[in-house]
Amino acid sequence: MSTTTASPPAAATAAENATATKQPDPLRARRRRRLSQWGFIAPAVVFMLLFFGYPLVRNIVMSFQDFSPSTFFDGKAPFNGTDNWSKVFQDDLFGKALWHTIVFTIGSLIGQFGIGLALAVFFTKKFPLNGFLRSLILLPWLVPMVVSGIVWRRILDQDTGVLNSLFDTLGFGGSTPWLTSPGMALFSVIMVNIWIGIPFNMVILYGGLQEIPKELHEAAALDGASAWRTFRSVTLPLLKPVITVVLVLGFMSTVKILDLILALTDGGPADSTQTLGTLTYQNSFVQLDFGAGAVVGNVLILISAVFAVFYLRANRSEGK
Amino acid sequence: MLNSSTDDSYHSWDAATLKRCSAKLGITIEQQSVPAPQVMTKSLRMASSKSLPDVIQFDASEMPTFAEAGGLIDLRTLGLSTKDIPEGIVDFGSYEGTYYGAARTVNTLALFYNKDILDKAGLEVPSTWDEMRDTAKQLTQGKQYGIALSAGGAEDGVFQFTPFMWSNGGDERELDSKNVAEALDYWKGLIKDGSLSKSTVNWTQADVNDQFMAGNAAMMINGPWQVETLNTKKNLDWGIAQIPVPKAGDDSVGPLGGAILTVPNTGDTAREKTAAKIVGCMSSEQEQITYARNSWMVPANAKAAAIWRKEVPELDALADQVATARSRTTQVGAGWASVSLALQSAFQSALTGQDSAAALKKAQARAASGN
Numbered sequence: 001m002s003t004t005t006a007s008p009p010a011a012a013t014a015a016e017n018a019t020a021t022k023q024p025d026p027l028r029a030r031r032r033r034r035l036s037q038w039g040f041i042a043p044a045v046v047f048m049l050l051f052f053g054y055p056l057v058r059n060i061v062m063s064f065q066d067f068s069p070s071t072f073f074d075g076k077a078p079f080n081g082t083d084n085w086s087k088v089f090q091d092d093l094f095g096k097a098l099w100h101t102i103v104f105t106i107g108s109l110i111g112q113f114g115i116g117l118a119l120a121v122f123f124t125k126k127f128p129l130n131g132f133l134r135s136l137i138l139l140p141w142l143v144p145m146v147v148s149g150i151v152w153r154r155i156l157d158q159d160t161g162v163l164n165s166l167f168d169t170l171g172f173g174g175s176t177p178w179l180t181s182p183g184m185a186l187f188s189v190i191m192v193n194i195w196i197g198i199p200f201n202m203v204i205l206y207g208g209l210q211e212i213p214k215e216l217h218e219a220a221a222l223d224g225a226s227a228w229r230t231f232r233s234v235t236l237p238l239l240k241p242v243i244t245v246v247l248v249l250g251f252m253s254t255v256k257i258l259d260l261i262l263a264l265t266d267g268g269p270a271d272s273t274q275t276l277g278t279l280t281y282q283n284s285f286v287q288l289d290f291g292a293g294a295v296v297g298n299v300l301i302l303i304s305a306v307f308a309v310f311y312l313r314a315n316r317s318e319g320k
Numbered sequence: 321m322l323n324s325s326t327d328d329s330y331h332s333w334d335a336a337t338l339k340r341c342s343a344k345l346g347i348t349i350e351q352q353s354v355p356a357p358q359v360m361t362k363s364l365r366m367a368s369s370k371s372l373p374d375v376i377q378f379d380a381s382e383m384p385t386f387a388e389a390g391g392l393i394d395l396r397t398l399g400l401s402t403k404d405i406p407e408g409i410v411d412f413g414s415y416e417g418t419y420y421g422a423a424r425t426v427n428t429l430a431l432f433y434n435k436d437i438l439d440k441a442g443l444e445v446p447s448t449w450d451e452m453r454d455t456a457k458q459l460t461q462g463k464q465y466g467i468a469l470s471a472g473g474a475e476d477g478v479f480q481f482t483p484f485m486w487s488n489g490g491d492e493r494e495l496d497s498k499n500v501a502e503a504l505d506y507w508k509g510l511i512k513d514g515s516l517s518k519s520t521v522n523w524t525q526a527d528v529n530d531q532f533m534a535g536n537a538a539m540m541i542n543g544p545w546q547v548e549t550l551n552t553k554k555n556l557d558w559g560i561a562q563i564p565v566p567k568a569g570d571d572s573v574g575p576l577g578g579a580i581l582t583v584p585n586t587g588d589t590a591r592e593k594t595a596a597k598i599v600g601c602m603s604s605e606q607e608q609i610t611y612a613r614n615s616w617m618v619p620a621n622a623k624a625a626a627i628w629r630k631e632v633p634e635l636d637a638l639a640d641q642v643a644t645a646r647s648r649t650t651q652v653g654a655g656w657a658s659v660s661l662a663l664q665s666a667f668q669s670a671l672t673g674q675d676s677a678a679a680l681k682k683a684q685a686r687a688a689s690g691n
Contacts, residue, residue: 070389072368073585091686158519159463160536180518182672268473269521270668285361287657288385 056301063294071290084291093271093279094296101275104190105254111194112250113243116201121231123202124209134206141199149263152192153179182272185265189273193260201246208242209235248311255307256300276300321349321375321598322363324356324579329548333614341601349374349598360385363584367391372584374595375602380412380421380580381475381660384653387415393583394418398596404605409620412647413580421580422603425617427543428574428645429483430638431564432550435557437464437538445561449506452539452564456515459538466515468528468537471507471671476525478660479575479648480541481507481667483563486573486646492659493651495666496677496684502566504667504676511671521668532558543577544638547616560637576645578617618642655687662687 063084065077088094123134140148155162156178168174178188212235220230236243258277261267267274267282274282276296284293321338325331331353338349352373354362360382366372367389378386386392396402396419402410405423413421431452433445441459446452456466471477484507485492490500510516523531525542532540533553541563550558562572581602583595601607608619612628618639619625629639649656666683670676 068389069364069385069391072364073390075368153522157522159465159517160519160531160534177518179522180520180672182669265522266473268664268668269672270674271473271665282661285357286661288360288364 059294059297059301063291063298065291067290067294069288080291084295088283088292088295093274096271097274097276097279097296098299100186100273101255101257101277103186104193104257104275105251107187107190108193108197108254109247109250111190112197112201113247115194116198116246117205119198119202120205120209121235123206137202138199140196141203145196145259146263148192148196149260152195153264156188156192179265180269182270185269185272189261189264192264193254193257196260197250197254201250204242204246205239208239211242212238244311244314248307251307252304255303276303321377321581322352322354322359322366322373323377324359324379325351325353325377326355330615333611337602337607337611340607341598344601345594345597347594347598363391364389367584372586374583374586374591375598376582376584377579378421378582380423380576380578381648381656383413383421383580383582384415384649384656386582386584387418387420388654391585392420393585393592393596395420395422395583395596395599398583398592400596400600404621404623406620406622406643408576408643408645408647411650412576412578415649415653421582422599423578423580423620424603424608425612425615425619426576426578426642426645427545427617428576428638428641429480429541429543429563430574430641431539431561432532432542432546433539433559433561434532434535434537435559437535445559446564447562448564448568449566453506453509453513453515456510456539457513460513460515463536465517465531465537466513467510467539467541468523468531469507469516469520469541470523470525470528471520471667472522472524472527473664473668474524475660477521477667478663479577480525481663482575482646482648483541483573486575487563487565487570491651492648492656492663494684495659495663495687496681501676501680504670504680506566507667508670508676518671521671544616544618544635547635560635562637562641571644572641574641574645576642576647659687 062077064079064081066080066083067077071077119137123130143151154160156164158164158175158177158180161178163178164174164176166174167176177184179185216234216238217230220234225233256277257275258281261273261275261278262281265273267278276299280293280296280300283289283296323334325334331351334351334353338351342349356379359376359378363372363376363378363386372391376386383392392415395413400419400422402419409423409426410419412426413419413423431445437459438445438455443455443458444451446455452467459466470480481503482492484503485500488499488503488506490497490503494500507516511518511520517531517537525546528537528540529542529546529549531537532542533550533556550556563574565572581599583592583599586592603620605619605621605624608621608624609628611617612619612624613631616632616635618635619628625639629636648660652659662683665686666679669679669682
């Protein structure tokens with residue numbers, strides 16, 4: 001989202017500089033500059049309003065309406081005040097789903113980022129088959145999420161799954177109820193999501209690491225800094241902008257998780273993997289209570305928005 | 321027409337039927353298929369953009385929702401007769417007494433068993449709960465479980481729970497009753513014995529079929545739509561029986577399942593009349609038999625069902641089960657979705673350790689509040 005908005009203004013500034021140098025008349029120049037500025041921004045603004053603004057406003061309005069299947073026929077969706085909101089908040093499933101979403105997001109991010117960063121650092125070293133292995137690790141990213149979900153469901157099956165068979169052969173005992181125990185399922189789902197998220201984190205962080213000038217590392221080595229010290233005082237600070245991007249993008253895609261959970265557990269067993277994403281889906285498309293679905297959707301948007309603000313703040317201080 | 325025949329074989333069967341009906345009625349009928357869970361949302365979207373198709377095939381449990389919104393036309397006023405259709409199946413296609421949906425075939429659940437495994441163990445096919453529990457226990461050896469069924473967190477699991485709940489006198493309007501709790505405790509017992517895999521909470525009905533085919537389960541609860549797949553494994557000798565009942569002499573009450581053909585309210589009387597003709601042709605005796613032969617489901621029409629029974633005597637048990645089967649929406653109508661969600665959550669909690677009665681009490685409160 002932020003990248004689409006960021007590029008047109010940047011282009012506009014470049015164009016404005018180009019026109020400014022050619023135009024002698026300052027007043028006309030300024031007007032033309034304004035016009036071309038707006039011209040560059042307009043497509044993005046129209047796009048945003050149409051595809052982000054309208055659905056957003058519509059969703060907020062819908063959460064205050066009694067929007068049922070009959071609305072599709074007569075177009076009537078009477079306002080019902082905060083009925084939808086109180087209904088959703090009183091449902092103890094909402095609290096559960098919110099908690100699961102938080103655990104899922106934090107757990108996934110820590111795992112994805114930690115392993116992704118470790119691998120990225122590892123691949124900056126030169127060794128045989130480096131390129132080959134690096135492309136292999138991209139595989140989870142290339143497989144559609146629903147496919148990974150279904151495959152993992154088989155792998156994690158308690159009786160016939162490959163993982164338990166392996167553990168059994170190795171003598172660790174092979175009857176872990178990965179997806180079938182309410183206490184375990186969320187953990188398993190997080191593990192699968194970490195597996196899916198590693199390539200993305202690794203690729204971006206690897207790219208960031210390549211940008212760090214070699215001289216700095218050499219200088220640190222000359223000063224007698226240990227590997228850990230170099231990593232902490234040279235690599236990490238220089239990687240910070242990339243890290244922010246990775247974490248924010250990771251957060252956005254993790255907090256709204258739906259397809260993976262539907263494919264793995266369908267929110268079960270016993271609602272132990274219900275997240276805000278699955279709850280919206282269930283409200284809107286299983287129970288066809290679109291008002292309640294919109295409420296949960298709004299909560300999700302709100303959480304994302306708060307994070308987006310943090311991101312913009314962080315970026316601004318970065319600029320200074 | 322809009323249906324959920326995204327599966328290759330179903331799509332081609334429907335295409336053949338529509339071709340015959342097109343020729344007969346002198347029109348061209350097109351088939352549009354979307355995945356089953358999307359039929360409802362797609363239809364609603366089409367309703368709001370005034371682009372409804374002439375015929376929609378709904379899963380019968382979804383029909384009340386669309387009918388309640390005013391989206392369907394009474395088939396009787398469009399001239400379709402229900403003369404040869406058993407009352408249970410007319411009710412199956414009705415909402416609040418109005419006949420909105422014509423079924424071509426109906427299905428239900430039955431007990432499938434692996435003949436070789438039962439013969440080898442010298443065991444009879446169980447007909448009561450106690451017998452089933454014993455048989456399943458004895459058949460559980462090594463990697464092989466006695467029985468497989470789906471207790472998954474979706475409609476599949478609820479569909480499979482209903483025969484146990486209903487045969488025991490339970491009712492979907494009183495989930496907290498003793499009868500429902502007993503049925504759930506029976507399932508729990510199977511897991512406790514080790515005869516039913518704990519993975520059951522994560523299985524769809526298709527997964528259950530896979531387990532049965534792979535020899536991981538000696539018996540399973542499943543429906544006739546699996547027969548086509550089952551028959552692809554040549555050396556699997558399976559039989560079919562009614563779902564066991566709590567006590568000898570009880571009626572085995574299964575859930576009536578299947579899709580029904582409906583005529584949506586397009587506001588164009590001429591089109592609706594044509595649509596009714598299409599529905600009439602597709603659900604004619606001959607077409608029902610053809611469809612039943614293909615899909616292994618039971619024809620809705622009594623006469624067609626009689627002919628079909630003679631053709632496939634091995635599915636007799638299924639046809640009997642259909643005769644006593646119950647529709648999920650007769651009592652609660654459009655409220656089924658809420659009941660279903662509450663029930664899924666309840667039996668999953670119970671099967672993974674919670675107390676049945678407590679879980680069901682919560683479910684009843686949730687279903688009643690419509691949340």
